[in-house]
Amino acid sequence: MEKHIVTNYDLDLDQCKTMIGEMSIYIDKLLVDVVGLVSSKNTNLINGIFRTEEEINKLEKKLRLFTLNVLSKRQPMADDLRAVLITLKISGILERIADHLVNITKKIDHQIKIPEYFSSKMDLEALGKLVSENFSTVINLYKEPSNEVAKEVLRKDMLCNELFSEICKKNLDDISKNNEQKECKFFIEINFIAKEFERIGDLVKNISKEVRYSISGKVR
Amino acid sequence: MVSKKKIKVLTKRVSVFYGDKQAIKDVNLEIYENQVTSLIGPSGCGKSTFLRCINRMNDTIDICRITGKVLIDNDDIYKATLDPVLLRARVGMVFQKPNPFPKSIFDNVAYGPQIHGLTNSKEELEDLVVNSLQKAGLFNEVKDRMNESGTSLSGGQQQRLCIARAIAVSPEIILMDEPCSALDPIATAVIEELIDELMQNYTIVIVTHSMQQAARVSQQTAYFHMGNLIEFGETSKIFQNPKNKQTQDYITGRIG
Amino acid sequence: MGLGSFCVLIILIATFITWYGNNKALRVNHALGKDLKLPSLPKYYSFYAILWLIIPSIILILTWYIAKPLILDVLVLSFISEDTIKNFSGDPSMLVDRVKSINIERPFPGTDTNLIEAAVYLKKTLERVQTFTFLSILSLGCFLSFIAIKKINPAFRARQIVEKYNVAILLVCSVVAIVTTIGIVFSLIFEALRFFDKIPLFDFLFGLSWSPQMAIREDQVASQGSFGAIPIFAGTLLITIIAMTVAIPVGLTSAIFLSQYSSPMTRSIIKPLLEILAGVPTVVYGFFAAITVGPFLKGLGDVFSLNIASESALAAGSVMGIMIIPFISSLSDDVISAVPQSLKDGSYAMGATKSETVKKVILPAALPGIVGAILLAISRAVGETMIVVMAAGIAANLTANPLEAVTTVTVQIVTLLIGDQEFDSAKTLAAFALGITLFVVTLMLNLFALRIVHKYREKYE
Ligand SMILES: Nc1ncnc2c1ncn2[C@@H]1O[C@H](COP(=O)(O)OP(=O)(O)OP(=O)(O)O)[C@@H](O)[C@H]1O
Ligand SMILES: [Mg+2]
Numbered sequence: 050m051e052k053h054i055v056t057n058y059d060l061d062l063d064q065c066k067t068m069i070g071e072m073s074i075y076i077d078k079l080l081v082d083v084v085g086l087v088s089s090k091n092t093n094l095i096n097g098i099f100r101t102e103e104e105i106n107k108l109e110k111k112l113r114l115f116t117l118n119v120l121s122k123r124q125p126m127a128d129d130l131r132a133v134l135i136t137l138k139i140s141g142i143l144e145r146i147a148d149h150l151v152n153i154t155k156k157i158d159h160q161i162k163i164p165e166y167f168s169s170k171m172d173l174e175a176l177g178k179l180v181s182e183n184f185s186t187v188i189n190l191y192k193e194p195s196n197e198v199a200k201e202v203l204r205k206d207m208l209c210n211e212l213f214s215e216i217c218k219k220n221l222d223d224i225s226k227n228n229e230q231k232e233c234k235f236f237i238e239i240n241f242i243a244k245e246f247e248r249i250g251d252l253v254k255n256i257s258k259e260v261r262y263s264i265s266g267k268v269r
Numbered sequence: 270m271v272s273k274k275k276i277k278v279l280t281k282r283v284s285v286f287y288g289d290k291q292a293i294k295d296v297n298l299e300i301y302e303n304q305v306t307s308l309i310g311p312s313g314c315g316k317s318t319f320l321r322c323i324n325r326m327n328d329t330i331d332i333c334r335i336t337g338k339v340l341i342d343n344d345d346i347y348k349a350t351l352d353p354v355l356l357r358a359r360v361g362m363v364f365q366k367p368n369p370f371p372k373s374i375f376d377n378v379a380y381g382p383q384i385h386g387l388t389n390s391k392e393e394l395e396d397l398v399v400n401s402l403q404k405a406g407l408f409n410e411v412k413d414r415m416n417e418s419g420t421s422l423s424g425g426q427q428q429r430l431c432i433a434r435a436i437a438v439s440p441e442i443i444l445m446d447e448p449c450s451a452l453d454p455i456a457t458a459v460i461e462e463l464i465d466e467l468m469q470n471y472t473i474v475i476v477t478h479s480m481q482q483a484a485r486v487s488q489q490t491a492y493f494h495m496g497n498l499i500e501f502g503e504t505s506k507i508f509q510n511p512k513n514k515q516t517q518d519y520i521t522g523r524i525g
Numbered sequence: 526m527g528l529g530s531f532c533v534l535i536i537l538i539a540t541f542i543t544w545y546g547n548n549k550a551l552r553v554n555h556a557l558g559k560d561l562k563l564p565s566l567p568k569y570y571s572f573y574a575i576l577w578l579i580i581p582s583i584i585l586i587l588t589w590y591i592a593k594p595l596i597l598d599v600l601v602l603s604f605i606s607e608d609t610i611k612n613f614s615g616d617p618s619m620l621v622d623r624v625k626s627i628n629i630e631r632p633f634p635g636t637d638t639n640l641i642e643a644a645v646y647l648k649k650t651l652e653r654v655q656t657f658t659f660l661s662i663l664s665l666g667c668f669l670s671f672i673a674i675k676k677i678n679p680a681f682r683a684r685q686i687v688e689k690y691n692v693a694i695l696l697v698c699s700v701v702a703i704v705t706t707i708g709i710v711f712s713l714i715f716e717a718l719r720f721f722d723k724i725p726l727f728d729f730l731f732g733l734s735w736s737p738q739m740a741i742r743e744d745q746v747a748s749q750g751s752f753g754a755i756p757i758f759a760g761t762l763l764i765t766i767i768a769m770t771v772a773i774p775v776g777l778t779s780a781i782f783l784s785q786y787s788s789p790m791t792r793s794i795i796k797p798l799l800e801i802l803a804g805v806p807t808v809v810y811g812f813f814a815a816i817t818v819g820p821f822l823k824g825l826g827d828v829f830s831l832n833i834a835s836e837s838a839l840a841a842g843s844v845m846g847i848m849i850i851p852f853i854s855s856l857s858d859d860v861i862s863a864v865p866q867s868l869k870d871g872s873y874a875m876g877a878t879k880s881e882t883v884k885k886v887i888l889p890a891a892l893p894g895i896v897g898a899i900l901l902a903i904s905r906a907v908g909e910t911m912i913v914v915m916a917a918g919i920a921a922n923l924t925a926n927p928l929e930a931v932t933t934v935t936v937q938i939v940t941l942l943i944g945d946q947e948f949d950s951a952k953t954l955a956a957f958a959l960g961i962t963l964f965v966v967t968l969m970l971n972l973f974a975l976r977i978v979h980k981y982r983e984k985y986e
Binding site (some may be wrong): 050052053054055079124125126127128129130131265266267 | 437453480481484508509511517518520521522
């Protein structure tokens with residue numbers, strides 16, 4: 050892309066990207082931590098997660114102010130306008146992802162005890178890892194848009210969805226096998242956690258949609 | 270949707286020459302009735318020249334020559350039998366710099382109706398003047414000073430006076446050449462509001478250097494570059510997602 | 526040494542000082558190194574030095590020329606022997622004058638030898654003294670300017686001082702112009718006051734009869750003469766009006782044609798022709814009026830059995846009108862061309878034709894300027910003399926009939942002052958009274974015209 054006549058304009062647009070990159074690093078960390086939490090509960094990790102989430106919120110606010118400033122200062126047009134617009138939207142999505150991750154953390158935190166083994170455990174961990182992986186992919190897509198990467202994101206998202214229905218099925222089996230009330234509740238919780246991961250997967254897909262919009266200018 | 274819009278002005282392969290220099294090159298453009306069409310482009314690309322083709326103001330420049338066809342309501346305005354004087358009554362024009370005549374406010378607006386003999390009595394003329402001033406949103410500000418000189422008004426008021434003057438002869442089309450370039454944001458906003466209202470009854474073509482203004486007031490936008498029409502289309506499309514790279518580079522402020 | 530060689534010398538010296546001062550300043554700059562520099566450019570320093578050369582020289586030279594006669598008197602008197610002075614019947618100063626007027630080479634035969642010797646002595650000493658004075662003035666000037674050059678150092682700001690002197694010089698020059706004007710006005714006023722001692726102001730301003738014949742012998746009739754200025758001002762007015770009726774329509778229309786309708790080609794031919802018209806001397810217009818137009822009008826009148834005097838206001842006025850045409854047309858051409866294109870475009874865009882645009886937009890916009898031009902033209906017409914002298918006669922008729930002979934103020938002034946006159950008779954002094962009245966009238970017209978032109982000038986922007 051050619052440079053703008055006003056050099057600072059380019060710097061501003063770059064800064065938008067940098068800030069999204071910064072946020073995504075935090076989210077990456079959160080994802081890894083939360084997936085770790087799923088495999089084994091760890092109080093230290095939990096506190097760390099809450100702190101990181103706060104950081105993300107702060108960053109989101111900063112980014113919002115910055116884009117607002119860019120909008121009013123530069124009054125961008127066409128692709129620039131879209132670039133700034135998706136920065137704003139993606140930062141919102143990132144913040145939502147962080148919220149979902151915190152929700153998962155809270156659910157695990159409230160669970161007094163997690164059984165050593167339940168039938169969907171491997172799948173749940175796999176789902177978390179997949180989502181985490183897809184997130185990295187989509188951030189790469191944001192940094193350097195390409196068709197292959199976009200397709201990759203979609204493919205991984207399909208996998209996520211499949212995994213999620215797998216987990217649901219397994220949980221349902223577990224519940225029907227178990228009559229004890231306490232256990233039932235636990236499986237439902239697991240279901241919710243899986244659901245949160247699935248939501249995060251959707252949000253990741255949304256990011257790729259935003260990127261696609263910014264490139265093509267077409268709303269689908 | 271597109272098929273419903275009626276074409277008011279149609280140019281077919283219009284080229285304009287100043288002496289040997291070609292200022293407009295084979296431009297085909299449709300201007301739709303009761304819509305605002307904005308012409309944008311870098312300085313010297315021929316926007317004003319093109320605009321002036323539509324009311325044959327280029328005739329007043331000796332060295333200027335035009336080829337191709339300009340049709341208004343499917344009627345060639347450059348045909349020999351057409352009187353440019355009558356044409357200009359149908360196609361009004363507002364200039365970049367407010368240029369009220371050094372006459373009273375009333376006389377400024379009454380100028381057109383008088384030279385075209387549009388009114389039969391003094392009362393009728395007065396009604397017409399008041400009406401035009403009202404349409405231009407200026408009446409309340411000047412109703413007590415109709416006899417003061419038009420040049421004593423502020424820049425924004427002067428520009429609205431010029432608009433009132435133009436609409437006093439009830440043209441079908443109003444051409445505006447950078448009407449807000451000398452005005453502050455408030456006066457600009459007033460004029461933009463006015464354009465929105467005038468759109469109901471007139472077809473408006475506006476040249477502007479402000480991308481934001483073009484985006485705000487117009488439905489169609491044409492981008493000119495070095496005398497060529499580069500891109501023409503719905504304003505929202507042009508400004509959010511232009512097809513042509515040159516257009517994109519221009520509206521985003523890149524070196525193009 | 527005369528004043529001429531003095532001037533040549535001083536110019537040579539000034540050139541040298543400029544060069545030297547410049548060099549010196551450059552050298553100082555060089556010596557100061559890179560970081561530091563003289564606060565003013567070198568040329569200011571040399572200019573400053575030249576000021577020190579020239580200003581004292583001028584002042585001293587002027588003093589010398591004022592003092593010279595006094596010194597001469599003393600010298601001559603001291604040379605002439607006591608006896609000659611005693612024998613001389615008149616005042617000693619007259620003796621001095623006589624000495625000065627003696628031609629040394631070919632003295633008038635019979636002149637006192639003592640006086641001739643005095644004259645020779647006077648010439649020699651005068652030359653010597655003058656040369657000495659000039660040389661000392663020059664050396665003083667050189668000395669002062671060399672001190673000025675010596676003073677060149679970074680603490681000394683020559684530019685500011687030179688600028689101040691510049692302003693002072695400009696001021697002196699403009700004061701000279703103003704003082705001259707004031708002097709003219711005052712000389713007029715004093716003479717006019719003397720006139721009004723003899724003839725009451727009221728009679729002059731409102732009297733209906735003008736016949737300034739003063740008696741040469743006591744017993745002649747009309748010994749007093751009458752000095753009512755109304756007829757001649759009326760005559761002036763009449764001729765001016767006729768001139769304007771010719772000049773305004775023709776001048777204006779030609780201006781409109783030139784600025785709006787003509788092709789550049791036509792314009793480039795007609796404009797110079799009009800300017801030639803402006804260059805014709807008024808005397809030529811005068812005999813054109815007297816010899817061609819006057820008789821022609823008379824002949825024309827005879828055809829219609831009208832009695833037209835061969836010297837008529839009409840002949841003079843119409844020729845004067847022709848003379849003023851280029852004046853009006855070129856001034857109006859300027860103001861009409863100054864009407865901005867945007868106004869014209871505005872009018873054309875409304876669907877106005879060219880003539881409508883000219884009539885309704887261009888002329889009203891240019892009107893103030895045109896009025897100004899006309900007023901200036903009027904004051905020109907009022908001051909015009911030659912044509913009237915030759916074509917309208919000098920008879921001070923009080924009439925509104927353009928076919929009769931009338932006279933104007935300037936013509937009367939001329940006739941009053943022609944010929945041998947005593948300078949204290951009412952007849953001569955009347956010229957000054959007329960002059961000051963005319964002056965006041967044209968001044969008012971000019972002021973009025975300038976005010977109008979100025980007031981509306983900004984309106985174009
Ligand atoms: N009267 C004229 N005589 C000769 N050339 C002209 C004349 N008017 C315009 N041109 C040339 O035609 C070209 C287009 O001029 P035009 O005034 O239409 O540009 P524009 O797009 O309106 O520019 P701007 O945005 O600065 O008003 C320019 O290159 C200009 O030099
Ligand atoms: Mg223009």
